[in-house]
Amino acid sequence: MPEKIFIGVAWPYANGSLHTGQIVGAYLPADIFARYHRARGNQVLMVSGSDRHGTPITIRAEQEGRTPAEVADQFHEEFVQTWERLGITFDLYTTTGTENHARTVHDIFLRLHEKGDIYKGSMKLPYCKVEERFLLDRYVEGTCPICGDPGARGDQCDNCGNVLDPIDLKDRRCKFDGSEPEIRDSEHFFLRLSAYNQRLKEWLTHDKRHWRKNVLNFSLGVIEQELRDRAITRDLEWGVPVPLAGYDDKRVYVWFENVIGYLSAAREWAQRQGEAEKWRDFWQDPACKTYYFIGKDNIFFHTLSWPAQLMSYSEASGENYNLPYDVPANQYQTIRGSRASTSRRLAVWIPDFLSRYDPDALRYYLAATMPETSDSDFTWADFVRRNNDELVATWGNLVNRVLTFAHRHFDRGVPEPGELIGADRSLLTRVEAAVGEAGDNLALCRFRAGLETAMAAAREANRYLEENAPWKLISEDRARCATVLYTAISAINGLKVAFYPYLPFTTQRLHGFLGYEGPVDGAGWRCEAARPGQPLAQPEPLYRKLDPDLVEEEEARLGI
Numbered sequence: 001m002p003e004k005i006f007i008g009v010a011w012p013y014a015n016g017s018l019h020t021g022q023i024v025g026a027y028l029p030a031d032i033f034a035r036y037h038r039a040r041g042n043q044v045l046m047v048s049g050s051d052r053h054g055t056p057i058t059i060r061a062e063q064e065g066r067t068p069a070e071v072a073d074q075f076h077e078e079f080v081q082t083w084e085r086l087g088i089t090f091d092l093y094t095t096t097g098t099e100n101h102a103r104t105v106h107d108i109f110l111r112l113h114e115k116g117d118i119y120k121g122s123m124k125l126p127y128c129k130v131e132e133r134f135l136l137d138r139y140v141e142g143t144c145p146i147c148g149d150p151g152a153r154g155d156q157c158d159n160c161g162n163v164l165d166p167i168d169l170k171d172r173r174c175k176f177d178g179s180e181p182e183i184r185d186s187e188h189f190f191l192r193l194s195a196y197n198q199r200l201k202e203w204l205t206h207d208k209r210h211w212r213k214n215v216l217n218f219s220l221g222v223i224e225q226e227l228r229d230r231a232i233t234r235d236l237e238w239g240v241p242v243p244l245a246g247y248d249d250k251r252v253y254v255w256f257e258n259v260i261g262y263l264s265a266a267r268e269w270a271q272r273q274g275e276a277e278k279w280r281d282f283w284q285d286p287a288c289k290t291y292y293f294i295g296k297d298n299i300f301f302h303t304l305s306w307p308a309q310l311m312s313y314s315e316a317s318g319e320n321y322n323l324p325y326d327v328p329a330n331q332y333q334t335i336r337g338s339r340a341s342t343s344r345r346l347a348v349w350i351p352d353f354l355s356r357y358d359p360d361a362l363r364y365y366l367a368a369t370m371p372e373t374s375d376s377d378f379t380w381a382d383f384v385r386r387n388n389d390e391l392v393a394t395w396g397n398l399v400n401r402v403l404t405f406a407h408r409h410f411d412r413g414v415p416e417p418g419e420l421i422g423a424d425r426s427l428l429t430r431v432e433a434a435v436g437e438a439g440d441n442l443a444l445c446r447f448r449a450g451l452e453t454a455m456a457a458a459r460e461a462n463r464y465l466e467e468n469a470p471w472k473l474i475s476e477d478r479a480r481c482a483t484v485l486y487t488a489i490s491a492i493n494g495l496k497v498a499f500y501p502y503l504p505f506t507t508q509r510l511h512g513f514l515g516y517e518g519p520v521d522g523a524g525w526r527c528e529a530a531r532p533g534q535p536l537a538q539p540e541p542l543y544r545k546l547d548p549d550l551v552e553e554e555e556a557r558l559g560i
Contacts, residue, residue, distance in 0.1 A: 004281060004288035005037045006322070008262040009048035010298055011096065014075040015056040018082050019347030020378055021333040021340030024366040025295035029330065029447050031088045032367065033291065035501035036442040039521035045282045047265035049094035050076040053239040054254045055138040055155075059175070068238045072097070082350050086359050087504045092269040096240070096261050100271070104264035105257050106243040108309065109232075111316035113244070117192045123231050126154070126166045126181030128174045134235045135166065135174060135181055142169030155255070156297060158339060161218065163300045165230075186235060189242070191256060193227040196308040200227070203307065203323065210444065214296070214373065215329050219303040227304065232256035259306040262292075263321075282322075289325040291445075295332065302327045328445035331371035333378055335558065340378070348378060348558070360503045361543065364391050367451050367502050380554040384546045395458045395499065396543040402465065402488045403513055403539035409474055414489055414515070415482035416532040424487040427464045431457050431494040432527040438498040439525055454498035461491045486530055489514070494527035496520065506542040513539045 009030040012022060027048075034046045051057075052072040061068045076095055083093060094101070112118040126135045140154035145168050149159035154166030166172065167183055174181055201223045208216055232253050233242055239251030266279040282288050292302045302324060310321045332339045340347040353362060365383050368390070369376045406415060420428075434457035441450035465488055473481035493514055500507040500520050511520040515534045 003037070003040075003042040004285060005034075005042050005044045006266070006282040006288055006290040007034055007044065007046035008290065008292045009046065009090075010292075010294040011049055011051040011258050011261050012079065013054040013056045014050040014052055014072040014079065014095075015054070015060045016075065017078060017352075018350045019340050020350065020353070020362070020366060021335075021347060022295075023086065023350060023362075024333050024370055024376075025330045026293045027083075027086075027088050028363060028366050029328065029370065029445065030291075030293035032447055032450075032501040033293070033442060033445065034089060035504065035521065036439065036525070039497070039500065039525045040439070041524060043281070045091050045266060045269065046089070047092045047094070047262060047269060048090060049092075049096060049261055049265055050079055051254065051258050051261075052076070052095050052097040053251070053257065055136045058136070058236070058238055059138060062176075069097075078351065082354075085354050086350065087363070092265050092272070094261075094265050094268055096258055098264070098268065100268045101261060101264040102240050104267060105240050105252055105260050108260055108313050109243055109252060112191070112309070112312050113189070115312060115316040117195065117312045117316075118189050118232065119192060120187065121190050121229075121231075122185050123188050123190075124167050124183045125186045125235075126172060126174075127184040128177070128179060128181050130177045130179050131174065134184070134186060136234060136236060137166055139175045140166040140169060140172055140181060141175055142172040145170055158297060161296055161299065188231040188233045188250070190229045191232045191305070191309070192229050193305060193308055194229050196311060197223060197227045199311060200304060200307060204303070210326060212328055212373070212445075214331070215299055215303065215327055218296075218299050222300060222304060227308075230255075230305070255301055255305070256309070259301055259309070284320055284322065286320070286322065288322060290322050292324050292327045294327065294329050296329045297332075299327065299329050302329075326445065328372075331373065332375045333366075333369075333371055334375050335378055337377065339375075352557075357546075358505070358544070360506045361387050361391060363502055363504075364451075367447055370448050372446070372448060380551045381548075384548055384551055387543070388545050390455060392543045392545050394455060394462060395495075396541060398458055398462050398465070398488075399492055399510060399513075400539060400541050402485065402492060403536060405470060405474075406485045406489060407536050407539060410482065410485065412536055412538075414530045414532050414534045414536060415485045417483040417486035418479050420483065420487065423464065423468065424483060427461060427487060427491055428494070428527075428529070430460055431491045435494055435498045435525070435527050442501065450498070451502055454495055454502075457491075457498070458495055461488060461495070464488065464491075486532065489530040490527075493530050497523075497525060497527065509540075509542060513537045 007030055010026040034044050037044045057068045057071050061071045126140050128135050137155035138153050143150050144152035144157035146162050147160035149157055156163050204219055233250045234253045236251050240257050242250050270276055270278040294302055307323050314321045365386050434453050438450040438453045468484045470481045470484045496507050496510055508520045515536055
């Protein structure tokens with residue numbers, strides 16, 4: 001019976017072009033996961049959207065003399081184009097600026113407020129006398145009180161991943177003028193996270209063996225320190241309004257509001273499907289598994305505060321809302337040892353990358369170096385090496401030489417095989433096992449392992465080809481040559497399935513070279529032997545070898 005899989009992907013701030021650190025952190029693993037489950041025949045809903053209300057947007061708008069809406073609109077359109085060019089297959093990609101989203105946020109806010117889990121209180125906030133205003137969290141910088149990193153922001157320390165308040169910082173300074181802010185009282189609404197400390201602990205310690213250790217350990221570590229109530233409104237004019245009278249100068253703060261986008265996007269998707277209640281299949285069916293793909297800087301919000309919001313909303317509404325089944329957060333991608341960052345303009349930008357290179361080349365490299373358990377460093381030298389030595393020389397070369405040889409010597413079709421011998425059966429058994437093993441790894445969000453399984457089988461197929469040398473057999477034993485080529489084509493047809501979630505563009509082309517029509521995932525997640533006599537299209541190289549000299553050019557382009 002098909003499974004139901006809900007996939008929520010981090011909402012990127014619409015304040016700058018997407019970069020490889022963001023793609024490898026959340027969007028590529030989510031797409032690989034979604035493609036796998038769709039190929040398995042499971043019901044998948046993958047949603048995300050552009051976060052229009054984050055302070056990074058207001059910062060850029062102020063720096064450039066534009067409105068936040070103008071900045072957000074520009075980058076939302078660019079994001080949509082990037083997803084298409086990179087092959088990220090959302091079922092819905094929306095924004096936090098829709099009426100549907102505001103309506104959903106207001107519903108949750110009011111129900112939690114009525115329940116008593118949102119309450120009014122006073123908080124101390126940094127006030128800049130030079131700017132004559134309260135400073136938003138990201139407008140304050142300083143030294144992290146936990147790890148001592150001097151580049152912490154008022155909302156979070158990127159170095160240790162801990163969530164902060166501006167007043168926690170040491171050596172506080174205003175981002176705009178460098179002055180030391182005063183601390184003044186301001187009235188705001190708070191989420192009563194402290195009331196959910198024990199419930200969250202019980203939830204986190206029950207049946208979470210499939211969670212990544214760093215995600216679970218971080219979450220439990222915060223719980224041990226005990227959760228504090230956190231303000232969910234801020235003094236600003238850009239964002240979702242507070243749904244209570246008398247607070248026109250305040251907005252619902254982004255950390256509370258944007259995670260609600262997962263639910264509001266599901267509702268929007270259902271409305272667009274013409275089945276307004278269909279979202280319930282993914283949110284209220286206990287059999288549905290919900291996954292959240294994020295970077296490690298967002299763990300707190302997806303394993304602690306969002307589950308607390310859902311627990312409270314379920315009780316307040318009298319309806320059950322599924323808690324996260326898994327939060328497979330990735331570590332950071334670094335550039336020359338420093339974390340990739342939009343706000344700091346330190347990154348390999350996706351639109352720029354795709355203007356010179358193919359999307360599957362990037363998808364392959366990022367999947368092969370995915371920071372699942374520790375940070376990984378992007379280097380152009382490694383990108384070129386893996387492209388040339390692995391993608392081109394191993395997988396691409398296998399496909400091209402087998403299909404070209406068969407097309408030329410066997411009437412442009414799959415050869416009719418003779419009886420398969422041990423070596424033939426051994427390869428096909430290995431490929432079938434690899435497809436199964438790759439699927440098992442993907443189901444557990446082990447994306448690097450799934451790719452390596454497929455590539456290892458491709459290497460075995462290359463060894464099989466070298467040992468059986470069809471280029472010699474064609475003149476010595478044509479019947480045996482036909483069997484070897486049939487076996488190799490069958491292996492390629494099977495490996496096509498395992499590579500598909502990672503390399504969707506080129507496996508679709510390969511699907512056509514093999515004589516098939518329709519989408520490559522249409523036959524499901526299984527090996528299918530080649531069909532003797534099936535016409536083969538004229539093959540072309542799937543990948544292109546890169547000149548090592550480009551490394552120096554690209555390194556210079558980083559401008560570091």
